[in-house]
Amino acid sequence: MLKNSIHRVSQAMDNVKIHNKLIILFICCVMIPIVTTNCALYYIVSKKAEVERITEMKNVQQRLKYNISTVFEAAESVANQFKKDKVLNDFLNTRYADNMEYYESYSALMRDNAFSYYYQSESVYKISLFTNNKTVTRSSSFYPLSDIVNEEWYLNAVAKNSNDCTLQVYFNNPIIKNPYEAWTNRKISIFTQLDSFGAIKKFLKVDISYTDLEQLVFNEKSVQDILIVDDGKILFDTRHGRLEGKPFEQFVPVDEHLLKEEETMKVLGDEWKIIIISERKHFFDNFIDNRALLCLTILINLIIPSTAIMLIGNSIKDRVRITESYIKKLKDGKYKRIDCYEGKDEIGSLISSYNLMVLRIQELVEVVLKGNAERQKLIISKKEAELQALQSQVNPHFMFNTLESIRMKSLLNGEEETATIIGTLALHMRRTIGWGDDFTTIGEEIEFLKGYLEIQKYRFGDRLDYSIHVQQVCEQYRIPKFSILTFVENACIHGIEKKSDGGRIDVIIMEEVDHLIIEIMDNGVGIKEEALNRINLLIKTASIEKVKEGNSIGIINSYLRLKMYYHEVVEFQIESKYNEGTEVYMVLPCNKDVLEGMG
Known part of the structure; x- marks a missing residue:
């Protein structure tokens, strides 16, 4: 049964033109092996690369999560220490008879170094104390409460009615309203109320260095981009460079064709999203990482089709070359018969037809040229x-x-x-x-x-x-x-x-x-x-x-x-x-x- 099938296929191939035979040869010996192996390799290599990339993205998220948490824990610790500082609270609760009395108390506070002691955290950029005690004079860290009572972030913080530290993220208008706001436009601050004393209100605002946090984010940027989002607001975005002087923008979902990893973390009650996005790795980059497999694939793809093409090509190339040389001579008007073994395949038929054509042309040339000359x-x-x-x-x-x-x-x-x-x-x-x-x-x-x-x-x-x-x-x-x-x-x-x-x-x-x-x-x-x-x-x-x-x-x-x-x-x-x-x-x-x- 198998032998008969092979025989019928062989007979059928005898009737197939050389052009079609070469197409079949190319498809069977080149296209199918190359497409099959390359698709398989591409799938394996791409999946492997994608898994590695996702693992790296998750590692970046964990490092960022740890570093950001460390910054805010240190800043929160500073805020809590201020809340417990009895000397500072007594200083703010005292109503001073005149400026001299206030200056003496202020000098004593600075002499004891109680205030500057809490400024040692690298994550804290500025500490501001606000009070409605009108006998406390404005200075580098003490400000009237009236400076902020109309600010949106202050109203949001007071509305929470919490004695715990709260996180305030806002953009300050470029036209500086208050001197203590002059250091940057984007603000990330810890805000809390100190112990009240009668009608005297006291609030503490610990400004965290936005540029330091942004630098932490940019330190993790390599081939991937990083976004940190708080309640739909983009805090940090490595795609657009440094953002400390630009208003916050709303987050827009990233393209689906990109790799994306998302991780959430709690920051003083707020939920931040750390989003890592990356381009999917290019086809050739994947192969470079798997050079050994690539070389093996190329070797297989070359040996099989090259052997088949060489065997078939050797059976036809000599006669095709001779026929081609005689056909080129036609351009110079040289009509000569091909003197070689013709064979019985299509090439032989071509040579026989060519020789017959040459004879007919030689017979007609004189008649045609003479007729044309007379007509001219x-x-x-x-x-x-x-x-x-x-x-x-x-x-x-x-x-x-x-x-x-x-x-x-x-x-x-x-x-x-x-x-x-x-x-x-x-x-x-x-x-x-x-x-x-x-x-x-x-x-x-x-x-x-x-x-x-x-x-x-x-x-x-x-x-x-x-x-x-x-x-x-x-x-x-x-x-x-x-x-x-x-x-x-x-x-x-x-x-x-x-x-x-x-x-x-x-x-x-x-x-x-x-x-x-x-x-x-x-x-x-x-x-x-x-x-x-x-x-x-x-x-x-x-x-x-x-x-x-x-x-x-x-x-x-x-x-x-x-x-x-x-x-x-x-x-x-x-x-x-x-x-x-x-x-x-x-x-x-x-x-x-x-x-x-x-x-």
């Missing part, structure tokens, strides 16, 4: 014929219009100057008839244009005025001949000639962001909307056949030439308003390379 010749011949057709339309069109203009002027005026203008015209005729190079520089085109306009100015007289503005950098750019002249000619014949009072023609040529901008404007009779729409339609559908039909020959001819020479990278617009004038706007590439292939 036909295309070139067609383009040359189209250009020649366009050129044959431009030359007579321009010459005949010009000669007619001169003839009409001569017949009408009978002027002797006609001979001179005919001489100028002859120069332009030689240029027109001898087409030669299809291209000219803008500078040469403008010189030719000026000659034409002078001829037209001779005809129209004062009825024609013109201006030509060419940016100097544009003069060396090459354009097809008569690209500008055709539209200036149209402006003269169809725009200015039909206007009784004549008009003006303006030509502007400039460069803008690698493009050549050409504008020809006149204030002649313009073009009616219907005619303008017809011309725009002819431009949109322009072809050699349209030129042969004879409709708007000059415009269509010039537009087609520009499209051919610039490989259709041309923007061309005609705008006109009847009885106001016409504007022709062209945008051509400035890149000389565009014309090099055609010139």
Whole structure:
């Protein structure tokens, strides 16, 4: 049964493509072992690290609990000693006749060192005694009770109506109201009432050094942060640095993704929470702590897949390498058969197909190349014929219009100057008839244009005025001949000639962001909307056949030439308003390379 199953699986694998075989190999020999072992290791190492971190956090809590308790026990002991001090109580209960009597008693109290004896605790920052005995003068430790009767912490303490020591935690306003409050803004104090004597009230306030307590907390900070909270109020927080000058903030529960340990402790009846929080240890940190296990895992993950891949790879790499080398030769146009043992697997089939392909390519190369060469010749011949057709339309069109203009002027005026203008015209005729190079520089085109306009100015007289503005950098750019002249000619014949009072023609040529901008404007009779729409339609559908039909020959001819020479990278617009004038706007590439292939 097992043998048959293996045989069926082997036969099935024979039909699996190499790509899929390698995927199966990778999944079975690499992915499954790596994922399984790494997940197991990660779980074990992470749990171990987390337990260690929690243990350390609990140790920090116990140390803090012990140190804080020690501070408050010492401070409470000082407060209790003051309550029992008969000399001090007698001093506060006595009503003095004058300041001299008070000073003598005060000096005796200080001489006996009874007061300073209780100041030896390092945890006590300041001791303050308050009384309503008005004969006791304010000094460094004695204050009138009226200084604190309106303070919130005092009202809270009195409201408890307890003779025992109570803990008062509050924030003092930065604007110091009382001199004894000037040492810090955050207060942690032990407050208690001394023995009463008639109407005389006496209270003791032992201020514990907030900075010393904060230092105890910061001494325990390492990778974890520490918060101490009293009734929802954050007393200490290592996340935000020193807080002695900042108001108390309300506690907000920490993010659940953090490790957190919470411990409570009693401080003079108040319940403080010591909260330790820490980031969960990073994946790689856990592995560094378990280097031996990591090395073993890597070794197992490398040996098994590497062995399997090596055995399978050796069976295919030689033929694949040879096949690859021959395929690379195709880039250089070298079509050669692969001369090696093909085999019967997919690689063998690939080599056989490659050899067959090479034979077919060798047979087809000559046929395809010859066919392409012939088609290219036909295309070139067609383009040359189209250009020649366009050129044959431009030359007579321009010459005949010009000669007619001169003839009409001569017949009408009978002027002797006609001979001179005919001489100028002859120069332009030689240029027109001898087409030669299809291209000219803008500078040469403008010189030719000026000659034409002078001829037209001779005809129209004062009825024609013109201006030509060419940016100097544009003069060396090459354009097809008569690209500008055709539209200036149209402006003269169809725009200015039909206007009784004549008009003006303006030509502007400039460069803008690698493009050549050409504008020809006149204030002649313009073009009616219907005619303008017809011309725009002819431009949109322009072809050699349209030129042969004879409709708007000059415009269509010039537009087609520009499209051919610039490989259709041309923007061309005609705008006109009847009885106001016409504007022709062209945008051509400035890149000389565009014309090099055609010139």
